[in-house]
Amino acid sequence: MNVFKYLNILNFLKKREIKKAVFVLCAAAVLLSCGIGTGFRITAKAGEPDPDKTIVLRVSNWEEYIDEGDWDEEETIELPDADIIGENSVIEDFEDWYYETYGRKVRVEYSTFGTNEDLYNMLTLGDEFDLVCPSEYLIMKLMAEQELVPLSESFFDESDENNYYIKGVSPYIRNIFETQEIGGEPWSKYAAGYMWGVTGFVYNPEVISEEEASTWKILSDPAYRRQITIKDNVRDSYFAAVGAIKSDLLLSDEFRNDPDYKKNLEREMNDTSPEMIAQVQEYLQNVKDNVYSFETDAGKADMITGKVVCNYQWSGDGVYTLDQADEDDFELAFTVPEESTNIYFDGWVMLKRGIGDDSAKQHAAEAFINFNSRPDITIRNMYYIGYTSVLSGGDDPLIFEYAEYNYAAEEDEEESDEEAVDEEAAEDVVEEAAEEDEEESEETEEVSEGTEEESGGDEAEDTIDYDVSYFFGGEDGTYVITADADAMHRQLFSAYPTREVLGRSSVMIYFTQEQNAAINRMWVNVRCFNIHHVPVWAWILILALIAGAVFAAVKIKRRFHGVG
Amino acid sequence: MHFSRKSLGIPYAVFLLVFVVLPLLVLVFYAFTNGQGQFTISNFTGFFTDPNTLGTLFYSLLLAAVTTAVCLTLAYPTAYILGTSKLKSRSVIVMLFVLPMWINFSLRITALKEILTILEGNLAMYPFLNAVIGMTYDFLPFMILPLYTTISRLDGALTEAAMDLGADRTRTFLEVVLPLSLPGILSGVSMVFLPAMTNYVVLDMLYNSTYIMGSLIGSYFSAYDWHGGSMISLILLALICIFTLLTGGSEETARGGALL
Numbered sequence: 001m002n003v004f005k006y007l008n009i010l011n012f013l014k015k016r017e018i019k020k021a022v023f024v025l026c027a028a029a030v031l032l033s034c035g036i037g038t039g040f041r042i043t044a045k046a047g048e049p050d051p052d053k054t055i056v057l058r059v060s061n062w063e064e065y066i067d068e069g070d071w072d073e074e075e076t077i078e079l080p081d082a083d084i085i086g087e088n089s090v091i092e093d094f095e096d097w098y099y100e101t102y103g104r105k106v107r108v109e110y111s112t113f114g115t116n117e118d119l120y121n122m123l124t125l126g127d128e129f130d131l132v133c134p135s136e137y138l139i140m141k142l143m144a145e146q147e148l149v150p151l152s153e154s155f156f157d158e159s160d161e162n163n164y165y166i167k168g169v170s171p172y173i174r175n176i177f178e179t180q181e182i183g184g185e186p187w188s189k190y191a192a193g194y195m196w197g198v199t200g201f202v203y204n205p206e207v208i209s210e211e212e213a214s215t216w217k218i219l220s221d222p223a224y225r226r227q228i229t230i231k232d233n234v235r236d237s238y239f240a241a242v243g244a245i246k247s248d249l250l251l252s253d254e255f256r257n258d259p260d261y262k263k264n265l266e267r268e269m270n271d272t273s274p275e276m277i278a279q280v281q282e283y284l285q286n287v288k289d290n291v292y293s294f295e296t297d298a299g300k301a302d303m304i305t306g307k308v309v310c311n312y313q314w315s316g317d318g319v320y321t322l323d324q325a326d327e328d329d330f331e332l333a334f335t336v337p338e339e340s341t342n343i344y345f346d347g348w349v350m351l352k353r354g355i356g357d358d359s360a361k362q363h364a365a366e367a368f369i370n371f372n373s374r375p376d377i378t379i380r381n382m383y384y385i386g387y388t389s390v391l392s393g394g395d396d397p398l399i400f401e402y403a404e405y406n407y408a409a410e411e412d413e414e415e416s417d418e419e420a421v422d423e424e425a426a427e428d429v430v431e432e433a434a435e436e437d438e439e440e441s442e443e444t445e446e447v448s449e450g451t452e453e454e455s456g457g458d459e460a461e462d463t464i465d466y467d468v469s470y471f472f473g474g475e476d477g478t479y480v481i482t483a484d485a486d487a488m489h490r491q492l493f494s495a496y497p498t499r500e501v502l503g504r505s506s507v508m509i510y511f512t513q514e515q516n517a518a519i520n521r522m523w524v525n526v527r528c529f530n531i532h533h534v535p536v537w538a539w540i541l542i543l544a545l546i547a548g549a550v551f552a553a554v555k556i557k558r559r560f561h562g563v564g
Numbered sequence: 565m566h567f568s569r570k571s572l573g574i575p576y577a578v579f580l581l582v583f584v585v586l587p588l589l590v591l592v593f594y595a596f597t598n599g600q601g602q603f604t605i606s607n608f609t610g611f612f613t614d615p616n617t618l619g620t621l622f623y624s625l626l627l628a629a630v631t632t633a634v635c636l637t638l639a640y641p642t643a644y645i646l647g648t649s650k651l652k653s654r655s656v657i658v659m660l661f662v663l664p665m666w667i668n669f670s671l672r673i674t675a676l677k678e679i680l681t682i683l684e685g686n687l688a689m690y691p692f693l694n695a696v697i698g699m700t701y702d703f704l705p706f707m708i709l710p711l712y713t714t715i716s717r718l719d720g721a722l723t724e725a726a727m728d729l730g731a732d733r734t735r736t737f738l739e740v741v742l743p744l745s746l747p748g749i750l751s752g753v754s755m756v757f758l759p760a761m762t763n764y765v766v767l768d769m770l771y772n773s774t775y776i777m778g779s780l781i782g783s784y785f786s787a788y789d790w791h792g793g794s795m796i797s798l799i800l801l802a803l804i805c806i807f808t809l810l811t812g813g814s815e816e817t818a819r820g821g822a823l824l
Contacts, residue, residue: 293771520787528616
């Protein structure tokens with residue numbers, strides 16, 4: 001297993017570090033290719049679309065952010081209502097599905113990007129895409145810059161059976177997308193969600209208590225000097241710093257019990273006043289001297305290998321880290337700071353420059369979103385990526401079944417031998433019941449509940465009821481996962497945080513150009529060595545060294561001339 | 565069909581034009597304009613008035629200087645022993661020094677990270693040291709090779725002559741061998757010093773979170789500030805030119821000396 005882990009790490013390195021390096025080194029070359037590109041760009045859009053012509057859909061998405069198929073037989077996800085396996089890539093399946101459903105050929109030109117900033121730079125440089133999947137703040141920026149094509153009315157028609165997105169999007173997420181606004185327009189007009197999550201800490205429960213890890217202030221806690229990693233990007237770091245600085249305010253009862261709590265919270269967490277930026281700078285300078293590293297990808301590996309004890313992480317990657325550690329029998333946990341957490345989304349948006357007024361293309365783009373929202377495809381993507389989809393499936397039970405499949409307590413493992421025997425017997429009963437009884441699923445549930453009670457006894461507190469109704473829709477108690485008792489700080493919690501945690505989440509808005517400039521300046525100040533910190537003796541030493549070198553050079557030169 | 569010898573150079577000329585000259589012009593354009601496309605020198609003055617950019621330049625120079633010094637200290641004795649030895653297999657030994665360069669860069673640094681973790685316990689306690697070790701690890705072959713080449717071509721008769729004329733070993737080394745190996749030292753130094761100023765991937769991977777010139781430029785570009793980023797690239801380019809001219813200039817003198 002170690003070998004795989006190692007390879008995995010290498011993969012990260014290859015992807016991010018080198019990409020970054022190549023980006024910087026070739027920035028100039030890219031600038032150029034844009035210049036030339038404009039000259040050569042073929043005007044493919046000319047003329048009315050011919051129904052027999054293949055539609056070309058240019059999609060750009062995060063790296064490794066869609067199922068690429070080619071699963072092994074054993075990977076099949078067996079759910080009560082369906083077996084799910086990815087044979088071909090989702091892209092290929094989409095092309096086939098589109099032809100079968102709408103009778104037109106579509107070809108997806110799929111490409112990937114590494115960061116939102118990379119994507120934005122590509123767009124500025126003139127790369128044309130029809131459909132892209134950035135994070136919420138870039139979506140907001142693109143909305144504000146009026147670069148997006150609104151989703152068509154038919155996309156929201158729930159009576160169309162192929163409109164998997166609108167039929168299946170979680171009511172919780174849908175509400176956020178309909179209430180968050182830019183320039184008076186809701187996100188939902190332009191954007192369809194893809195994956196989502198919150199920010200928090202992966203921590204090693206043997207070293208750090210949950211309570212300690214539940215505040216942003218741990219980043220500057222000298223007790224864990226050089227043992228915690230923080231994200232190497234300005235937005236995430238800014239959010240954490242604001243959370244830590246305003247900790248007392250955010251945790252005060254007065255603030256918490258205010259009727260406008262949520263609104264106030266978002267205002268406080270998005271505070272970009274000059275005083276706040278100055279405080280954040282000071283705080284992050286302390287953090288820089290206190291943390292193990294600013295990391296882009298290495299944090300997961302460092303957490304698993306035990307180099308650090310706490311890792312600022314996005315919940316999706318948190319699940320991944322916990323899973324990987326589990327394979328090494330190393331138990332990690334995930335928690336969300338009490339002050340507030342940043343709820344984030346990646347979503348599909350259509351670009352004006354790509355789609356134009358080509359309705360056939362727009363149709364294909366929306367169909368692409370819908371296809372990726374089909375419950376079985378959603379599950380394939382979630383399985384492949386490890387993040388949580390914004391889809392709950394609506395009337396379709398598959399996605400909830402998948403959540404249970406992943407996170408429901410397993411009764412046939414991790415129990416003593418005696419109980420395991422009981423368990424087998426119980427399973428036999430289940431099988432018989434399944435054969436005999438029409439209502440097999442209900443019967444199974446009853447039996448397994450019975451088993452739990454039987455085997456319970458000394459381990460009565462083994463499981464908890466984890467309510468995810470807020471996400472899957474319905475009254476509290478409608479969608480409950482019976483999970484292991486530790487689910488509250490394990491994968492289930494990372495994948496579907498509790499309603500209580502989401503109650504103190506805030507969306508981090510996009511910043512205006514001036515705010516961005518000020519914050520980026522702050523970030524450079526944090527990361528750069530300040531020349532005023534060079535002590536006088538160092539200057540004298542340096543001058544002496546330079547003088548010595550010059551003297552030596554002159555002397556050597558003289559000697560040669562003398563000899564020559 | 566007939567080609568003149570000159571036309572053989574066309575592919576390279578085209579390559580140079582497309583991938584070096586034109587991007588450079590674009591770089592200059594961005595460096596001297598602002599967001600509105602108007603001419604400005606504020607990017608330039610901004611660099612030299614900001615304590616953080618100057619600090620980064622200082623830090624990069626310091627890191628590069630220390631790395632170069634360490635490389636030279638390690639490489640010179642090695643190259644000297646190898647270059648002057650009568651071993652038949654010495655080219656094989658030199659090969660051994662170059663061998664690590666065949667392994668993927670990020671793989672090497674990842675391995676180094678593990679080694680350093682074992683040695684230091686907590687890697688993050690010594691960011692500057694780690695950066696120096698990482699850079700040295702990475703660039704040492706670039707220092708050894710030119711030194712070895714120069715020293716192994718050194719005419720043994722000259723050292724013998726010096727000894728015959730009464731110079732002791734130290735004096736022979738200081739006044740004959742060292743000056744004669746100067747071209748090797750200079751090309752080694754420039755091959756280590758310049759990349760060490762910008763190779764921030766080593767710092768990133770070894771958890772030194774202070775920016776050097778490379779990462780500073782990167783941060784400007786990812787903050788969409790192409791103008792500032794281009795200006796820093798240009799200033800760096802100018803520094804490299806000056807450095808090359810300086811070492812190149814004395815290299816010729818040194819070569820002249822070596823020819824004697």
